[in-house]
Amino acid sequence: MSTTQKPPPTWDLIIEPKAALLDLNISELWQYRDLLWLFVKRDFTAQYKQTILGPLWHFIQPIFTTIVFLMVFGKIANIPTDGIEPVLFYMSGISIWNYFSACLTTTSNTFVANAGIFGKVYFPRLVMPLSSVMSNMVKFGIQFILLLVVMAWFGMKQHYFYMGSSWLLIPLLVVMMAGMGLGLGIIISSLTTKYRDFTVLIGFAVQLLMYATPIAYPLSFLKTKSFASWFTWNPLTPIVEAFRYSLFGTGTVDSLGLLYSGGFIVVTLLLGMVFFSKVERTFMDTV
Amino acid sequence: MSSVIQVENLSKQYRLGTVGTGSFSHDFNRAWHRIRGKEDPYLKIGDVNDRTQRGKSDYVWALKDINFEVKQGEVMGIIGRNGAGKSTLLKILSRTTSPSSGSVKIKGRVASLLEVGTGFHPELSGRDNIFLNGAILGMSKQEIKSKFDEIVDFSGVERYIDTPVKRYSSGMYVRLAFGVAAHLEPEILIVDEVLAVGDAEFQKKALGKMKEVSTKEGRTVLFVSHNMGAIRALCQTAIILKNGTTHYIGEVEDGVSNYLRISSENFQGSLLKRTDREGNGKFKFINIDIKNEKGERTNTLFCNESVSFLIQFTREGIDVSRIILSLGLKDQNNELIAFFTSDEMGFYLNEDSNCYQLDIPHLALRAGDYSVWLFASYQTTDPKDFCDVIDSAIMISILPIDFWVSGKMIRARNTAFFNGIYSQL
Known part of the structure; x- marks a missing residue:
């Protein structure tokens, strides 16, 4: 006796209602x-529509921030810069920090x-969130080019231009920053959908976090201070320090710290x- | 034909009120149950979703135990009053939210049009927006490229294609947006009342395109609308939702008349709250009622049935004997198809009453939805003499009958008709 069984419909x-804990559909994302x-x-195109200066605004913001930092932290507070030309020191810190804070605030x-x-x-x-991380990367790229131009200008003036194999580390550091911003950002965005408390928090937390990260001062400046160890717990610290080290060849680079940051990023x-x-x-x- | 959508025991619960500390404690309780591997305690409670009644619980079921199947190539209309759960159902089917319990199984690529022009960026040009919107709806860049000329042609905005869409007229905007949506090629298309926008000509075009998609290309379509004419024209089957449960599933004609019956169960004839009036305010319509042959209050009538309209008004310092009163019937395009004006009919109002009745022995209208227009003016029908004019004072639905006793129902259309006889010469 033969029974013609209907094949079960494939959906x-x-x-x-319920889904797996980690329901990440990479193939769908690829589609x-x-x-x-x-x-x-x-x-990228919509941001500066109907402005006269257009994409020039990407340059204006870091230039002015650098000038202010130069005045406040360099001239007034007299904080050393690890032997790096102050303009370059601040500009490099600002560009990598801007990338992180932009990723965090937009994805959150x-x-x-x-x-x-x-x-x-x-x-x-x-x-x-992936698209905002990527469009912020384009903006970071523009600021990075500006940084290179300024570096080249100082290089010609001083007849010294550092360029070593450590430059190869830069893409990795940028990706780490992106991962950190994305990870923290999507955690916060998930928390804010129902309870908006975190939206209020993130507004000033990002600003305060900048001061807890060696952007306006080098980590070596804190070496003698008793609270220095607190700053090494900040997972952003090793990345920023390593970024400066890769660019200029001076400063502190801590491979254990970078590993700690990497682990932190994976977990977030x-x-x-x-x-x-x-x-x-x-x-x-x-x- | 195999089914391509299978909905089983689908339910969706919502919490009413605001999000705050109260909801936080419920969230906490819910998480505590989940950690211990127990069921969500709030899924066991909840009221039937009737927005007019005050309920006991903070939780309501927007959908409760919905079951249905859609076969391949079927065009199904989803109808129901506001708040019946239509949009919630569409949201779940188009995956913008998850159900609370039950499941939906789908075969094939789904595209949902809950709105036209989703993701349009005002600063970008029409060209950029076609690509962006297409990609949001699930098309690849290649697909959009190959359809680009067709889309521009369909929407008729070629001249503006490189202008930012914020400069578009609202009509052009909708045309472009619908143009993109109409050229999607999913196996299953979910459409919310997007046809309610645009001018009559464009609506016709949009409806035609939908029909073409379903009949010629064999796609499955789920269509939500309040326009019974569109539902009737497009769909083969219909599902009626009522307070979050299925009230009817089956063939479209029965579904539509069933819907009209339930929607006239508690219709309101009061005009007190209407503010969209025209006129000097010295004369105000306050109520309109419709009675059928049997003297029952209703707004659903059979074709050729006798009907009475009861009109009530208030007045203030005006000589009512000089009032010209008129009651008209309008089609869905808001065009008058018939009106009854008192002075032509040799009837004049008098001081003794504020309540009048208009009897129409045989209301020979084809099946469809009509609106009643009320008009009163002083001495002349010149706009400066208007006392009170109300559009869509009440809706009436006409159900088809076999008028000529030929075994065939009269066809649905928004027109009046007359008795007549064909004969061979």
């Missing part, structure tokens, strides 16, 4: 790579800022993904 998509790229392009606002789109169309939500990213994938499913109900 492409099953929508259910939406065009969207990721278009968001990056949109962020993902759900609230994009509720309009998220409420109407489905696409992998992670596209949004994993934690961020877990939170994010849990929140993205129902955040429209509570945002």
Whole structure:
């Protein structure tokens, strides 16, 4: 006796209330790579529309911040700069810090800022924070080019220009900064969908964090101070120090510290993904 | 035909009120239950979602135990009053939120149009927005590129294609947005009332495109609308939601008349709260009622049924004998198709009453939805003499009958018709 059994229907998509702890669909994210790229392009082109100076604003901001730092920390507070030309010291710190803070603040606002789109169309939500990290990377690139130009100018003046194999470390450090900003950002964005307390916190926390990171002063300046060890717990410290070391060849680079930062980044990213994938499913109900 | 969407026991619960410390303690309790591997305690409670009644619980079920299947190539209309759960259902199907319990199984690529122009950036040009919007809806860059000319052609904004969309007229904006959406090629298309925008010509075009997508290309479409005409024209089957539960699933014609019946159950004839009036205010319509042949209050009538309209008004320092009163019927494009004006009919109001009745022996309108227009002016019908004019004072729905006893129902359309006989010469 033969029974013709109907093959069980295969479903492409099953929508259910519960999901796995880490529901990361990389292949789906890959399908939406065009969207990721278009968001990056949109962020970049739309930002300075209807301005006369246009993309020149990308230069103006770090130049003025450098001048202010030069005055306040260099001339008034007389803080040394590890033997690095002060302009370059501040400018390098500002550019890497700006990248981190931009990544953190934009990604931490993902759900609230994009509720309009998220409420109407489905696409992998992670596209949004990833695109802001990438468009901020383009802005960092522009500031980095400015930094190189200024470095070259000082190099010609002083007939000395440092360029060593340590430069190869720079891309890794930038990616680490991106990972840190993204990880912390998506954790905060997941927490803020229901309770907005963290939005208030992040506004000033980023500013305060800058002072706890060796941006306006070198880590060596704190060596003699009793509270120096506190600053080494800041996972941003080794990255910033290593960034300056790779660029100028002087300063403190601590491979153990970098390893600590790397571990911190992996943990925040994993934690961020877990939170994010849990929140993205129902955040429209509570945002 | 195999089913491409299968919805099983789908429920969605919402918490009412604001988010604050109260919700925090509930979240805490919920997390505590989850850690111990127990079920969410709040999923066991919850009221039926009837927005007009004050409930006992903070939790309501926007959807409760919904079950249905959609076959491949089927065009299903989702109908229901405001707050019946239509949008929640669409949100779950299009994955913008998760259900509280139950599941949905889907076969094929889904695209949802809960809104046209999602993600349009005002500063970007039409060209950039086509690519951005297309990608948001799930198209690849290659797909959009190959359809680009068609989209521009369909929306008719070629001249403005490199201008930022913030400079577009709202009509152009919608055309462009719908143009992108209409050229999606998903296996399953979910459409919310996007057709409610744009001018009549464009609505026709949009409806035509939807029909083409479903009949010629064999796509499955889920369509939500309040426009029973559009539902009837497009869909084969319908599902009626009522307070978050399924009230009816089946063939579209029955579904539509079923819906009209439940929607007229508690219609309001009061006009006291209406502020969208035209006129000097010395004369005000305050109530309109409709009675059918049997004298029952209703706003759903069969074609050719006798009907009475009861009109009530207030007045203040005005000579009512010189009032010209008119009641008109308008189609869905807000065009008058018939009106009954008192002075032409040799009828004049008098001081003794503020309540009048208009009887129409045979209301020969084709099946469809109509709105009632009320008009009163003093002495002339010149706009400066308008006393009170109310558009859509009340809606009436006409259900089809076999008017000529031929075994065939009369076709639905927003027109009046007359008795007539064909014969061979």
